[in-house]
Amino acid sequence: VLAGSWARLAPLLRPSQWRKPAIATHRVLATTTGLLYVCGALLVMATLCLPDRGAADVAPMWGLVAIALAIGATTLAVGRRFPHGMYHVLVGAGTVIITLLVLLAGGGSLSLAYGSLYVFVAIDCFFFFAWPAAMLHLVAFEVLSALASRHVGLGFSGILLQQGCAAVVALVVGWLARAAAQAERDPLTSLLNRRGFDRAFADALDAAHHSQTVLSLVLFDVDFFKQVNDTLGHLGGDRLLQQGSQAWSALLRADQKLARYGGDEFALILPGCPSDRAGAIADQLRAALQPQGVTCSAGVAERQPGDSASMLFSRADVALYEAKSNGRAQTSIYGRPGRRGAEELEQAVRAGQLEMYYQPIVDLATSREIGAEALVRWNHPDRGLVMPNDFIPQAEQSGAIHAVGRWTLMAACRHAAREQRRTGALWHVSVNVAGAELRRPDYPVLVAETMEQTGLTSAALTLEVTETTFDTETDVVATCLQQVRRLGVRVAIDDFGTGHSTLSRLDRIPADALKIDRSFVQALPADGGPAPVLEAIVALARALHLTTVAEGIETARQATTLRALGCSHGQGYLFGRPGPARTGSVVTQRTSAAAVTRT
Ligand code: C2E
Ligand code: MG
Ligand code: MG
Numbered sequence: 265v266l267a268g269s270w271a272r273l274a275p276l277l278r279p280s281q282w283r284k285p286a287i288a289t290h291r292v293l294a295t296t297t298g299l300l301y302v303c304g305a306l307l308v309m310a311t312l313c314l315p316d317r318g319a320a321d322v323a324p325m326w327g328l329v330a331i332a333l334a335i336g337a338t339t340l341a342v343g344r345r346f347p348h349g350m351y352h353v354l355v356g357a358g359t360v361i362i363t364l365l366v367l368l369a370g371g372g373s374l375s376l377a378y379g380s381l382y383v384f385v386a387i388d389c390f391f392f393f394a395w396p397a398a399m400l401h402l403v404a405f406e407v408l409s410a411l412a413s414r415h416v417g418l419g420f421s422g423i424l425l426q427q428g429c430a431a432v433v434a435l436v437v438g439w440l441a442r443a444a445a446q447a448e449r450d451p452l453t454s455l456l457n458r459r460g461f462d463r464a465f466a467d468a469l470d471a472a473h474h475s476q477t478v479l480s481l482v483l484f485d486v487d488f489f490k491q492v493n494d495t496l497g498h499l500g501g502d503r504l505l506q507q508g509s510q511a512w513s514a515l516l517r518a519d520q521k522l523a524r525y526g527g528d529e530f531a532l533i534l535p536g537c538p539s540d541r542a543g544a545i546a547d548q549l550r551a552a553l554q555p556q557g558v559t560c561s562a563g564v565a566e567r568q569p570g571d572s573a574s575m576l577f578s579r580a581d582v583a584l585y586e587a588k589s590n591g592r593a594q595t596s597i598y599g600r601p602g603r604r605g606a607e608e609l610e611q612a613v614r615a616g617q618l619e620m621y622y623q624p625i626v627d628l629a630t631s632r633e634i635g636a637e638a639l640v641r642w643n644h645p646d647r648g649l650v651m652p653n654d655f656i657p658q659a660e661q662s663g664a665i666h667a668v669g670r671w672t673l674m675a676a677c678r679h680a681a682r683e684q685r686r687t688g689a690l691w692h693v694s695v696n697v698a699g700a701e702l703r704r705p706d707y708p709v710l711v712a713e714t715m716e717q718t719g720l721t722s723a724a725l726t727l728e729v730t731e732t733t734f735d736t737e738t739d740v741v742a743t744c745l746q747q748v749r750r751l752g753v754r755v756a757i758d759d760f761g762t763g764h765s766t767l768s769r770l771d772r773i774p775a776d777a778l779k780i781d782r783s784f785v786q787a788l789p790a791d792g793g794p795a796p797v798l799e800a801i802v803a804l805a806r807a808l809h810l811t812t813v814a815e816g817i818e819t820a821r822q823a824t825t826l827r828a829l830g831c832s833h834g835q836g837y838l839f840g841r842p843g844p845a846r847t848g849s850v851v852t853q854r855t856s857a858a859a860v861t862r863t
Pocket of ligand 2 (some may be wrong): 637696726758
């Protein structure tokens with residue numbers, strides 16, 4: 265039994281475990297120390313009020329109680345701002361106060377009882393201090409307590425039991441605190457694991473909130489780690505992670521907490537660092553991986569007032585995603601456009617790597633195609649066909665959206681003009697426009713010039729604007745759309761129902777059509793049951809004199825229901841998937857309704 269216990273205890277006594285347990289954050293330290301002071305003071309107060317307190321001189325004892333209460337209350341209120349060293353002073357002061365009480369009690373059972381308060385000191389220092397410091401406190405209070413107890417004439421057996429109890433409690437608490445902290449460590453790298461990170465992150469955010477200081481979060485992802493594992497084997501991959509995290513830990517300060525968040529994902533909390541400095545630290549850490557022969561990508565985000573942990577984390581995640589999609593081996597700062605990505609995309613526009621796909625829009629009453637929505641694709645030389653959701657958001661951030669938008673508008677108008685000439689009928693084309701484009705004062709001029717150059721009738725063009733575009737600079741966007749409509753171009757509100765609070769300003773948005781988001785269509789009951797939300801949207805559109813286009817219609821039943829509800833137009837895989845324009849033939853890849861129902 266002893267050997268087994270030692271085997272479990274020994275690892276926790278290794279020099280690597282000598283540091284203070286991870287649990288010793290300022291918040292926990294302040295609360296625990298403050299509470300121990302207050303509880304100790306209240307207990308002593310109670311003994312002073314009881315009749316059996318003996319002949320002790322109570323006046324100075326009341327003084328000590330008042331001091332202890334004051335220290336406890338102050339620590340509870342502002343203790344989280346104390347430097348860590350201050351807690352050594354507080355624990356030392358506790359030892360002195362208890363020793364004075366033992367002396368003032370003048371011996372007998374009351375002195376022995378006050379001596380039991382040393383357990384509070386034992387708990388506090390072994391919970392929060394590194395082993396060597398905690399041991400020094402233990403020796404100090406054991407010596408003081410022994411001297412004081414002897415001075416007031418306590419017997420050896422009483423002293424031995426009291427001292428022994430305090431020492432045993434101290435060691436057990438120290439061991440338990442470290443064992444609990446182990447659960448927050450990653451066994452491979454000894455860094456914080458996900459659980460430890462979550463706690464450290466919450467504490468750091470709390471501290472930043474209270475001290476009104478900056479804080480940044482960096483997320484790292486090793487590039488092509490799967491290939492590393494495939495070539496070096498899992499042991500090789502593990503070794504790489506170990507060496508990498510050792511190299512990184514050596515570069516960081518104690519308050520900069522590094523965690524292994526997932527397989528090859530790391531998170532770094534940087535208190536007091538604005539995003540630029542965090543970006544520089546991230547670059548330094550990335551460079552430190554060079555000897556390992558791998559690169560990694562990093563995403564940085566800075567805390568904004570009112571941020572929750574998940575909000576800050578997801579912004580850092582967006583930045584990391586941007587770093588990866590811009591070609592990896594780089595650091596990206598949230599909200600700071602990555603120039604490299606922008607240049608690559610602008611170059612792609614010039615090199616003709618963008619391609620327009622068209623998806624038919626039909627009149628639901630007749631199922632006749634009246635036009636199509638233009639949806640851009642990027643034929644990337646390495647990444648293959650890249651979908652718009654994977655590059656448009658970044659293009660909006662980096663400013664490359666203007667080059668992309670000019671190209672898409674021109675390509676769609678040219679194609680529609682050709683269709684119009686070929687069929688001799690009005691063929692509508694819908695083009696998606698990003699908010700950043702509409703905030704450029706010369707956008708209406710661009711639209712007018714494009715129509716002139718391509719010879720397209722303005723009534724054939726619809727600009728699709730998502731609801732969220734109106735969240736910022738609503739007036740600027742609305743003015744731009746009014747000017748565009750004066751040219752005869754139509755405006756549709758895209759993905760209607762997914763944004764927020766548009767309803768309150770819907771009548772002020774210059775629009776001609778509502779595109780009902782496909783989530784509503786997909787939520788239609790399969791048995792043709794009631795669909796009150798869809799019904800309300802169609803009624804709303806009718807009241808505002810807007811036509812309706814339902815997106816994402818995949819089944820004949822959905823089309824029938826929408827038609828019955830009074831929705832005028834539809835779009836979705838039932839009528840055709842987005843496909844490349846084929847000159848001189850049918851515009852879109854048509855999928856027959858039967859084929860869709862079969863799949
Ligand atoms: P959106 O304007 O709402 O386009 C509709 C999206 O739904 C398209 O995805 C389309 O392929 C997809 N879709 C259509 N019918 C169905 C269906 O029956 N079922 C399902 N599950 N999906 C369907 P895509 O092409 O990936 O485009 C995604 C978004 O990217 C578009 O959403 C639009 O907001 C944006 N986008 C596309 N092209 C451009 C562009 O040229 N400029 C800008 N600024 N944004 C664009
Ligand atoms: Mg659209
Ligand atoms: Mg849409």
